[in-house]
Amino acid sequence: MVPQGWKGEFDGWRPADAWSNAIARAQQAEALGFESIWVFDHFTTVPDPTQEITFESFTMLAALAQATSRARIGHMVICTGFRNPALTAKMASTIDVISGGRFELGIGAGWKEDEWLAYGYGFPTLRDRLGALGDHLEVIRRMLGPGNATFEGAYARVEGAINVPKGIQAHIPIVVGGNGQRVTFRYAARYADELNLVFLGPDEIREALPVVRQRCEEEGRDPSSLRVSLYARDDDARADGQARVDRLGSYAELGLARIVMFPSRWDTSEEGLASLAADVHAAGLPLALQELAVARR
Numbered sequence: 001m002v003p004q005g006w007k008g009e010f011d012g013w014r015p016a017d018a019w020s021n022a023i024a025r026a027q028q029a030e031a032l033g034f035e036s037i038w039v040f041d042h043f044t045t046v047p048d049p050t051q052e053i054t055f056e057s058f059t060m061l062a063a064l065a066q067a068t069s070r071a072r073i074g075h076m077v078i079c080t081g082f083r084n085p086a087l088t089a090k091m092a093s094t095i096d097v098i099s100g101g102r103f104e105l106g107i108g109a110g111w112k113e114d115e116w117l118a119y120g121y122g123f124p125t126l127r128d129r130l131g132a133l134g135d136h137l138e139v140i141r142r143m144l145g146p147g148n149a150t151f152e153g154a155y156a157r158v159e160g161a162i163n164v165p166k167g168i169q170a171h172i173p174i175v176v177g178g179n180g181q182r183v184t185f186r187y188a189a190r191y192a193d194e195l196n197l198v199f200l201g202p203d204e205i206r207e208a209l210p211v212v213r214q215r216c217e218e219e220g221r222d223p224s225s226l227r228v229s230l231y232a233r234d235d236d237a238r239a240d241g242q243a244r245v246d247r248l249g250s251y252a253e254l255g256l257a258r259i260v261m262f263p264s265r266w267d268t269s270e271e272g273l274a275s276l277a278a279d280v281h282a283a284g285l286p287l288a289l290q291e292l293a294v295a296r297r
Contacts, residue, residue, distance in 0.1 A: 001076065001262035002026045004060065005053035006042045007234075009265050018053050021268050022060070023067050028270060032277045033287040036072035037064065038106070038260055041079050043115045058091050065099035072102050076231055076260055077177035077196065079110030081121060081129060085136035086158050089143030096167030103167070105140070106175040106196060109133040109184070130183045131155055137174070137191040144172055175229070181211045189215040194227040194257065202250045205230065209254070229258035237261040240275055248283035259285075 003009045003022050010018040026037050041057040044050070061073055073095075078088065088105070096103040109129040110116065116123040124132070135153035142149035142158065149161040166172075176192040178184035179200065185208075188195035195212060197205060205228075213223040236247045251259050263276045280287055 001038050001040070001260060001264065002029070002060075002064065003264035003268050004039050004055050004057075006040045006044075006046055007262070007265045008045055008052065009268055010053040011045075011050070013053060015053055019055070022055065023064070024270070025264055025268065025273055026064050026068055026071075028273055030068045030071040032274065034071060034277070035287060036074065036104070036258070036260075037068065038074055038076040039064075041075050041077065041082070042112060043119060046112070049114055049118065058095070061103070062095055062098055065095060065102065068102075069100070070102075072104055073099055074104035074173075074175065075106040077106030077108040077175060079112070079115075080107050080133050080136045081110045081116070081124070082119075085139040085156050086143055086149070086161050086163075088136070089140045089149075090163055092140070092172055093144065093163055093165055093167040096169055096172050097165055101168035103169075104173040104175055104194075106177055107133070107137065107140075108177040128155070130180070134183075134187055137176070137187055140174070141191055177231070179208070181208065181215075185212055185215040186219065188212070189219040189221055189226060192226065194229055196229045196231055196258075196260075198231050199233045200230065201233070202254060205251075205254050205256070227257035228255075229260065230256050231260045234262060234265055237263045237276070238266045240279060244276075244279045245283045248280060248285055252283065252285050 003025055005018060029037050039057045039060050042054060044054055045052050057075055064073055092103060092105045113123045132155040135155040138153060139151050139156050139158055142151055143161060143163045144166055149158045151158050173193040174191060175194040175196050176184060176188040177196040177198060179198055212228060216223040216226055230251060261276065263272050
């Protein structure tokens, strides 16, 4: 995760200095060989909204696409309710072109009530937020697919919507984020290339994986075609030395496709990110997908 301000890492900073730090950490991550860099999709700080820096996600990713050249970029994950889904697809396609075909769209139902209310979105029930996520995923799939997009759902509609360009990649990967086994896992099986689990420990992941496979089978999908990743707990990123090495190793044993961490919450320095890279190597894990392919052969 690139430092963005949401978790207080830029409290008290001047905006220009904070932005310079975000760019520097993104470029350092790429130079160190990290496979991907990510941003949150939040408007104000957590746990309580304060008068501190939080950079907006889509505009930030567009800039990061220009500041980097190799690493994959994406959201972990957008709150779909903050944007019309056809507009989301249009922005995703444009960022994919800007980045040279490196964009991945992470998407979820949203949860941070104070942001919804403060920005005038109301705060729908969980059932309605999940229902909207399903309709939005359908709209996005059609917008990114061939031809014009038409869809009529309970929460979203498009009629002959044109989306040109559709990006550089033949298929922009979609990452569905969340731990809901009944609905979110099913949406991932139906629409996504990757399911991103949040803050789960090794035992919880081990219990969730058979449910992921079951949802894929219920959707008529080969379970091996859905990648499973983890946004790791912040305390895992804060640890260093052997404790972090051991935790990374325990996640790797589960066969996860990707582990995302946020060391900059605690340390925005060059040394902090370099320390994470060293611990990843000490755990015997690849930083980049190219290394991962070799490691799995």
